[in-house]
Amino acid sequence: MIYLDSGATTLQKPAAVPRATARAMTRMASPGRGGHRPAALAAETVYRCREEAAALFDVPSPEQVVFTSSATHGLNIALASLVKPGDTILLSGYEHNAVTRPLAAADVTVRTVRAPLFDAEAFLDAFDRALAGKVDCVVLTHVSNVFGFILPVEEASHRCAALGVPLIVDASQSAGCLPVRLDGWKAAFVAMPGHKGLYGPQGTGILLCGRPGECILRGGTGSASRRQEMPEFLPDRQEAGTHNVCGIAGLLEGLRFVRRSGPEEILAHEQALCRRLARGLEAVPGLQVFAADRPERQSGVLSVRHERMDCETLGAELARRDIAVRAGLHCAPYAHAVAGTLETGTVRLSFSAFNTPEEVDRTVRTAAQILRETQG
Amino acid sequence: MLPNYLIICRSLTYAQRTASVLERAGIRAPIQRAPKQAAGDGCTHAVRVAEHQLAAALAVLNRAELSPTRVFMQDGWGGVEEVTP
Numbered sequence: 001m002i003y004l005d006s007g008a009t010t011l012q013k014p015a016a017v018p019r020a021t022a023r024a025m026t027r028m029a030s031p032g033r034g035g036h037r038p039a040a041l042a043a044e045t046v047y048r049c050r051e052e053a054a055a056l057f058d059v060p061s062p063e064q065v066v067f068t069s070s071a072t073h074g075l076n077i078a079l080a081s082l083v084k085p086g087d088t089i090l091l092s093g094y095e096h097n098a099v100t101r102p103l104a105a106a107d108v109t110v111r112t113v114r115a116p117l118f119d120a121e122a123f124l125d126a127f128d129r130a131l132a133g134k135v136d137c138v139v140l141t142h143v144s145n146v147f148g149f150i151l152p153v154e155e156a157s158h159r160c161a162a163l164g165v166p167l168i169v170d171a172s173q174s175a176g177c178l179p180v181r182l183d184g185w186k187a188a189f190v191a192m193p194g195h196k197g198l199y200g201p202q203g204t205g206i207l208l209c210g211r212p213g214e215c216i217l218r219g220g221t222g223s224a225s226r227r228q229e230m231p232e233f234l235p236d237r238q239e240a241g242t243h244n245v246c247g248i249a250g251l252l253e254g255l256r257f258v259r260r261s262g263p264e265e266i267l268a269h270e271q272a273l274c275r276r277l278a279r280g281l282e283a284v285p286g287l288q289v290f291a292a293d294r295p296e297r298q299s300g301v302l303s304v305r306h307e308r309m310d311c312e313t314l315g316a317e318l319a320r321r322d323i324a325v326r327a328g329l330h331c332a333p334y335a336h337a338v339a340g341t342l343e344t345g346t347v348r349l350s351f352s353a354f355n356t357p358e359e360v361d362r363t364v365r366t367a368a369q370i371l372r373e374t375q376g
Numbered sequence: 377m378l379p380n381y382l383i384i385c386r387s388l389t390y391a392q393r394t395a396s397v398l399e400r401a402g403i404r405a406p407i408q409r410a411p412k413q414a415a416g417d418g419c420t421h422a423v424r425v426a427e428h429q430l431a432a433a434l435a436v437l438n439r440a441e442l443s444p445t446r447v448f449m450q451d452g453w454g455g456v457e458e459v460t461p
Binding site (some may be wrong): 031032034035040043044047050051061062063221222223224225226227231233234235236 | 386387388389390392393396407408409416417418419420421
């Protein structure tokens with residue numbers, strides 16, 4: 001199979017990831033819940049994972065690395081911590097439903113930055129104009145999960161910091177291949193999943209915390225147990241209940257793989273494959289390819305649509321030929337609205353460190369064949 | 377049996393960070409659950425250091441801005457007595 005759906009979940013993992021996950025299942029108990037060896041081993045593993053994440057993501061202290069079940073979970077904590085009724089929230093315009101649905105359920109005004117796809121300079125101009133009005137919190141997607149547009153988060157973060165506007169970054173598509181910097185961005189929170197570019201198991205996630213935040217889950221933490229309020233300190237404040245130790249053990253190996261390989265090397269590999277794919281698909285009649293004029297502004301994510309064939313049909317035809325992609329709206333209607341693809345959706349092809357140029361070439365040939373055969 | 381000293385930490389993660397700083401400074405610092413009498417608000421963890429290394433450990437933690445609020449001396453029975461850091 002050719003797996004081109006790493007924007008959803010990386011399927012090919014470093015061998016150490018499933019090994020560590022399975023090992024944890026039979027050897028590790030729960031951190032902080034006992035003084036015995038299985039608990040100590042779990043505690044050691046979880047702490048190593050915090051340290052690894054802190055080193056990779058410019059986090060001053062491992063306590064500021066909170067384990068969540070997903071990026072969605074982390075974003076919900078971040079939004080519950082910063083958003084109050086009546087607030088005005090500024091979004092990049094590329095946010096996933098993980099951001100926009102919690103905001104839709106809150107009594108807030110949502111504004112979006114209006115700028116053309118892949119135009120970082122126009123984005124920053126529009127961002128500056130939007131920031132000049134009332135803004136209580138900014139939420140930025142680092143990379144669009146639909147189009148791979150790399151947003152200028154670094155520059156935007158400096159503007160937020162200068163104005164004292166709290167910033168939440170959704171690093172779901174960037175963690176593992178782009179610089180993600182809690183401290184450098186002076187961000188309030190940065191959320192990411194463990195199962196995409198960090199090569200961990202599904203059900204893992206990380207929230208980098210610039211502040212303790214509000215609790216959306218309350219319960220046992222193995223600390224300050226006489227008190228009925230949640231601890232004020234991280235990570236305990238945000239980690240009620242038993243940790244996903246097996247997942248975290250796998251995530252630790254995923255993080256080690258990323259650090260060993262180098263995020264910049266992984267990005268360069270994925271971008272090269274993305275450009276090769278875009279060039280190949282642009283030659284296929286009827287296909288519209290959403291590729292950046294400046295390739296450095298696009299990660300290893302590419303969306304396409306056909307002038308006649310429904311995106312779900314094209315996705316299904318590729319799946320029938322053992323090529324895994326994702327079709328539809330990708331849980332990101334805001335991004336599709338920006339690009340004018342809300343009514344049609346797109347087929348998204350997304351890469352990981354394990355894809356090859358040969359897979360790209362076969363995908364191009366297969367897509368061309370499907371469309372040729374359909375046109376008869 | 378020589379007494380050990382327990383540096384009480386507010387959480388397991390804080391204890392792990394404390395131990396990590398001490399180990400990097402060459403001071404053996406295993407983590408253990410804090411004895412009930414020393415746990416304050418309830419369950420917590422502590423870092424154990426030998427008597428002859430206590431002063432050095434506290435100096436290292438002070439430099440790392442991890443100054444403990446409470447330190448206990450523990451006897452072989454698990455009994456503890458608070459000492460002034």
